[in-house]
Amino acid sequence: MTKNGKMSRGTSGLFSGRIVALVAAALLVAAWSPRGARAAEGEPDVGFMKVTLMPEYDSSSVLVIEEGKFADRSAFPRAVVFYLPPNVTKLTDVCSLSPSGHHFCQLFDIKKMPDKNVLNMKLPYSDFFIDFDYSPFKAAAKTGRDFTFPLEPNYNIRNLEVLIQKPYRAERFSVTPASAETVEKEGYQYLKYGFQNVRAGELKNFRISYFKQDAMPSVNSKYSAMAKTHLFQDYSAEIILAVGVVGIAAAWMVKRRKAA
Amino acid sequence: MGTPVKAAILAVSFVIVLTFMSGKYIFLTSAPDTTVQGVSHSLACPCECPMVLEDCHMSCGLSWKNLIGEQLKSGLDKREVMGYFYKRYGRAALLTPVQRVAGKWYQITRGGYPVKEMALFVVILAVWTFLLYLVGLSLVEKVAARGKK
Numbered sequence: 001m002t003k004n005g006k007m008s009r010g011t012s013g014l015f016s017g018r019i020v021a022l023v024a025a026a027l028l029v030a031a032w033s034p035r036g037a038r039a040a041e042g043e044p045d046v047g048f049m050k051v052t053l054m055p056e057y058d059s060s061s062v063l064v065i066e067e068g069k070f071a072d073r074s075a076f077p078r079a080v081v082f083y084l085p086p087n088v089t090k091l092t093d094v095c096s097l098s099p100s101g102h103h104f105c106q107l108f109d110i111k112k113m114p115d116k117n118v119l120n121m122k123l124p125y126s127d128f129f130i131d132f133d134y135s136p137f138k139a140a141a142k143t144g145r146d147f148t149f150p151l152e153p154n155y156n157i158r159n160l161e162v163l164i165q166k167p168y169r170a171e172r173f174s175v176t177p178a179s180a181e182t183v184e185k186e187g188y189q190y191l192k193y194g195f196q197n198v199r200a201g202e203l204k205n206f207r208i209s210y211f212k213q214d215a216m217p218s219v220n221s222k223y224s225a226m227a228k229t230h231l232f233q234d235y236s237a238e239i240i241l242a243v244g245v246v247g248i249a250a251a252w253m254v255k256r257r258k259a260a
Numbered sequence: 261m262g263t264p265v266k267a268a269i270l271a272v273s274f275v276i277v278l279t280f281m282s283g284k285y286i287f288l289t290s291a292p293d294t295t296v297q298g299v300s301h302s303l304a305c306p307c308e309c310p311m312v313l314e315d316c317h318m319s320c321g322l323s324w325k326n327l328i329g330e331q332l333k334s335g336l337d338k339r340e341v342m343g344y345f346y347k348r349y350g351r352a353a354l355l356t357p358v359q360r361v362a363g364k365w366y367q368i369t370r371g372g373y374p375v376k377e378m379a380l381f382v383v384i385l386a387v388w389t390f391l392l393y394l395v396g397l398s399l400v401e402k403v404a405a406r407g408k409k
Binding site: 232244248 | 380
């Protein structure tokens with residue numbers, strides 16, 4: 001009993017020592033390599049993602065369009081999280097797209113963090129489409145613009161394409177890192193970047209700088225495809241409201257007189 | 261006056277104001293015909309979705325809107341631009357009234373309009389419904405008084 005007991009204590013001590021070492025090693029690996037830990041959690045990969053940056057396209061901010069497809073269609077619907085840069089001023093579309101092309105724009109929740117905005121949404125389908133305005137600088141005439149767009153994927157991306165549009169009338173336009181490819185699309189020049197197997201959390205910074213003599217956007221919103229739908233284009237709504245309020249006041253006064 | 265009559269007047273007032281406001285601001289556009297918004301208000305979204313093109317921000321819709329912008333810049337008017345889309349894509353490019361209603365309803369339910377404008381819309385709806393209700397009530401009271409006489 002004593003001997004067995006000693007052996008037993010010795011064996012269990014050895015096992016528990018090994019378990020502690022294994023757990024410590026696993027924790028160390030997880031802490032040292034968060035991306036590996038994320039992949040192990042079974043997060044889906046994005047098969048293809050395209051990010052288009054359009055500085056001063058139809059407003060004084062930067063229009064950003066993020067669209068793509070998760071690789072595993074069968075993993076949807078599910079909740080997903082995207083990281084957006086700070087200074088997002090307007091989130092225009094947060095949508096999913098069905099295989100037949102139907103829009104499913106989603107309710108979302110956005111949390112502001114010091115270095116980013118965290119967008120939570122539920123995607124019914126694996127295709128996503130997000131567009132937003134982001135204002136990292138103040139556009140003024142005869143000034144330079146210099147900002148860094150942080151692209152922080154929250155999922156592994158197998159193929160990532162980034163397009164950066166050169167604003168009309170921009171001088172000394174430069175982007176770091178430099179792009180090997182320039183494409184012409186609908187009268188605009190784009191710098192094109194392609195990345196393969198981008199890991200979740202792998203931050204990609206694009207520093208964009210240029211000088212402009214004016215503070216006007218590239219396109220007149222009159223001709224812009226990105227012009228937003230407004231209910232009221234003029235002041236007629238305010239006028240209708242004012243007339244209504246005056247009408248109620250008048251009706252009330254007439255009623256009071258009659259009562260008197 | 262009984263509560264059912266008042267409720268009926270209120271309901272009729274609400275329907276009248278809602279019809280007018282929806283017709284003027286949601287189903288018709290106040291954007292000029294010389295703008296992309298003005299033209300795309302009359303076309304269907306090509307992305308096989310129920311939206312009106314003006315509300316569509318998907319790549320397929322944007323390429324159509326870019327084309328409209330180019331055509332307007334080159335001097336075509338709304339009729340000519342719509343003619344081009346009809347010739348090239350057929351009737352599917354145009355909107356039926358039912359499609360317009362469905363598309364705009366979809367735009368409302370997905371929260372596609374700015375919150376401030378939707379709030380203004382609701383306030384106008386409330387104010388004018390109340391005003392019409394007061395007017396309707398007074399008319400009905402007058403008619404009832406004449407009937408008694």
